[in-house]
Amino acid sequence: MTSKFNFSKKEKLKSIKDIEQLFKKGISIHQYPFRLTYLEKKEKNGVLINFGVSVPKKKIKLAVNRNLIKRRVREAYRLNNKALKNMLSNSGKELNMMLIYGSEQILSYSEIEGKIKVILYRLTESCEVDSK
RNA sequence: AUUGCAAAUCGUUCUAUCGCUGUUUCAUUUUUAAUGAGAGAGAGGAAAGUCCGGGCAGCACAGAGUAUCCUACCUAGCGAAAGCUAGGGUAUUGUUUCAGGAAUGGAAUAAUAACAGAAAGUGCCACAGAAAAUAGACUACCUCAAUUUAUUGAGGAAAAGGUGAAAAGGUGAGGUAAGAGCUCACCAGUUACAGAAGUAAUUUUGUAAGCUAGGCAAACCUUAGGAGCUGAAAAAUCAAAUAAACCAAGGCUUGAGGGUUACUCGCCUAAUCUUGGAGGGUAGAUUGUUAGAGCGUGGAGGCAACUCCCCGCCUAGAUAAAUGAUAGAAACCUGAACCAAUGUAUUGGUAAAUAAGGUACAGAACCUGGCUUACAGAUUUGCUUUUUUA
RNA sequence: GACUUGGUAGCUCAGCUGGUAGAGCAUUUCACUUUUAAUGAAGGGGUCCUGGGUUCGAAUCCCAGCCAGGUCA
Numbered sequence: 001m002t003s004k005f006n007f008s009k010k011e012k013l014k015s016i017k018d019i020e021q022l023f024k025k026g027i028s029i030h031q032y033p034f035r036l037t038y039l040e041k042k043e044k045n046g047v048l049i050n051f052g053v054s055v056p057k058k059k060i061k062l063a064v065n066r067n068l069i070k071r072r073v074r075e076a077y078r079l080n081n082k083a084l085k086n087m088l089s090n091s092g093k094e095l096n097m098m099l100i101y102g103s104e105q106i107l108s109y110s111e112i113e114g115k116i117k118v119i120l121y122r123l124t125e126s127c128e129v130d131s132k
Numbered sequence: 133a134u135u136g137c138a139a140a141u142c143g144u145u146c147u148a149u150c151g152c153u154g155u156u157u158c159a160u161u162u163u164u165a166a167u168g169a170g171a172g173a174g175a176g177g178a179a180a181g182u183c184c185g186g187g188c189a190g191c192a193c194a195g196a197g198u199a200u201c202c203u204a205c206c207u208a209g210c211g212a213a214a215g216c217u218a219g220g221g222u223a224u225u226g227u228u229u230c231a232g233g234a235a236u237g238g239a240a241u242a243a244u245a246a247c248a249g250a251a252a253g254u255g256c257c258a259c260a261g262a263a264a265a266u267a268g269a270c271u272a273c274c275u276c277a278a279u280u281u282a283u284u285g286a287g288g289a290a291a292a293g294g295u296g297a298a299a300a301g302g303u304g305a306g307g308u309a310a311g312a313g314c315u316c317a318c319c320a321g322u323u324a325c326a327g328a329a330g331u332a333a334u335u336u337u338g339u340a341a342g343c344u345a346g347g348c349a350a351a352c353c354u355u356a357g358g359a360g361c362u363g364a365a366a367a368a369u370c371a372a373a374u375a376a377a378c379c380a381a382g383g384c385u386u387g388a389g390g391g392u393u394a395c396u397c398g399c400c401u402a403a404u405c406u407u408g409g410a411g412g413g414u415a416g417a418u419u420g421u422u423a424g425a426g427c428g429u430g431g432a433g434g435c436a437a438c439u440c441c442c443c444g445c446c447u448a449g450a451u452a453a454a455u456g457a458u459a460g461a462a463a464c465c466u467g468a469a470c471c472a473a474u475g476u477a478u479u480g481g482u483a484a485a486u487a488a489g490g491u492a493c494a495g496a497a498c499c500u501g502g503c504u505u506a507c508a509g510a511u512u513u514g515c516u517u518u519u520u521u522a
Numbered sequence: 523g524a525c526u527u528g529g530u531a532g533c534u535c536a537g538c539u540g541g542u543a544g545a546g547c548a549u550u551u552c553a554c555u556u557u558u559a560a561u562g563a564a565g566g567g568g569u570c571c572u573g574g575g576u577u578c579g580a581a582u583c584c585c586a587g588c589c590a591g592g593u594c595a
Contacts (some may be wrong), residue, residue, distance in 0.1 A: 008151095009153080012453095062494075063495055064495055065494095066495095067495065068429095071152095074152085074456085075457045105133095
């Protein structure tokens with residue numbers, strides 16, 4: 001399973017309660033144009049990461065463009081989350097995380113992918129430090 | 133051929149790899165859900181704005197009245213309705229043309245119209261101006277009186293003046309102290325009646341009245357016709373929950389309180405009202421939810437809106453919200469530059485069947501008919517500008 | 523998804539039963555003071571969100587659009 005680059009319905013962050021908890025207590029990493037908020041799960045549900053994307057209406061006004069950015073971000077996350085998942089399965093943790101888009105311009109896929117790689121690498125590092 | 137405007141139709145396609153959401157078949161695990169494999173499906177003409185309709189759902193409904201909202205030239209047609217289509221009328225504006233010295237008028241044509249009523253009533257019309265809608269007396273005009281002889285007072289008059297968006301019919305004659313539709317002639321408009329044309333809106337002719345009757349209803353309003361209220365976060369079921377439950381007091385058929393979902397009358401009502409006390413829980417899932425005033429090909433009718441018939445099809449169903457990412461190719465459009473190196477203005481390379489760039493507006497959220505707004509480009513039709521040929 | 527308010531000076535708001543667009547704060551100049559503040563006086567500053575319509579005349583009435591809020595179980 002881990003050899004594939006899946007991102008199915010189960011791995012999305014959906015519950016309103018979980019999202020409220022995440023924004024109250026979560027830890028943030030800033031890396032322009034993104035802000036990543038994450039929190040370790042209290043009750044494990046067998047899924048390593050529940051992940052969500054948010055694009056604020058104030059920054060991007062048209063629904064078409066918001067959808068486009070979300071799709072690009074999800075695609076970049078899908079292709080680049082392997083290292084993080086390996087680390088978590090080794091340490092036995094599960095995370096909730098939310099990625100918020102902060103730019104007013106529509107970035108291309110290659111730019112977004114580069115930023116996602118950087119931010120996921122930083123997250124992996126900080127998690128490893130915590131577990132030690 | 134070309135310029136612009138309007139209307140209608142369409143509004144990118146294919147391949148590879150990796151993914152997303154439903155449906156369905158098979159297999160495995162295991163016991164009703166996962167995982168894997170296969171098949172097949174997966175945004176629009178506006179999905180948008182939420183400006184009008186309808187379905188559907190809940191609540192209400194003996195009945196009457198009021199309020200509120202919507203519609204508004206005529207005829208015919210289409211449609212479930214909203215509304216749309218065709219033709220005609222009237223008004224305004226533009227263009228062309230004819231008449232004329234001009235003002236202006238006639239004809240044709242195009243665009244636009246929230247195009248019922250201002251003679252049912254109320255209200256408003258700033259500033260300016262004497263006066264702004266029952267007319268009115270500032271200057272100038274006329275008569276009389278008084279005297280200080282160029283002023284004052286009383287009256288007449290609505291002709292002249294300037295102002296203003298708008299000054300209360302126009303021209304001429306008579307008339308008079310001066311004047312006035314005061315009277316007359318011609319012209320213009322208004323209302324009533326009658327005749328003619330037309331299904332009608334309306335047009336036109338005559339007679340009478342009379343010069344009154346200005347504008348604003350996208351001011352209140354009147355007339356005619358129509359509309360119960362609330363919206364899928366509606367609503368139902370399951371799970372959870374003693375929760376419209378429990379305890380105490382008051383109120384009672386002479387109707388208090390409550391209901392009648394904007395109000396009044398009327399009607400209904402005792403398990404249903406009022407006050408206080410104690411006191412939780414949920415933030416999920418499924419249905420609603422996609423077979424319908426449905427879509428497509430063909431035929432028939434109609435100028436059109438649209439209707440009928442035959443055959444075929446099942447055609448998104450997400451919910452922090454799927455329908456994508458990367459690479460390559462094709463199609464269409466614009467088209468004279470583009471790439472690399474350095475010495476930064478030169479050199480080298482690729483380039484006219486090309487280099488390079490671009491492909492709009494925009495994302496379903498219960499469904500659906502219209503309206504409005506946004507839109508690269510293509511095609512068709514009508515009108516139009518300029519040029520060429522006959 | 524459904525419903526509903528508002529947009530006026532640099533800022534916060536009046537004006538919205540149609541008739542020259544105003545207040546407070548800020549800003550500019552002057553006076554007072556050794557100087558500043560405070561105080562007093564005088565000014566400047568407006569596409570009344572945009573486009574059309576009704577009207578003699580529109581910030582105000584009507585229509586369409588743009589932008590910014592608010593409510594719901």
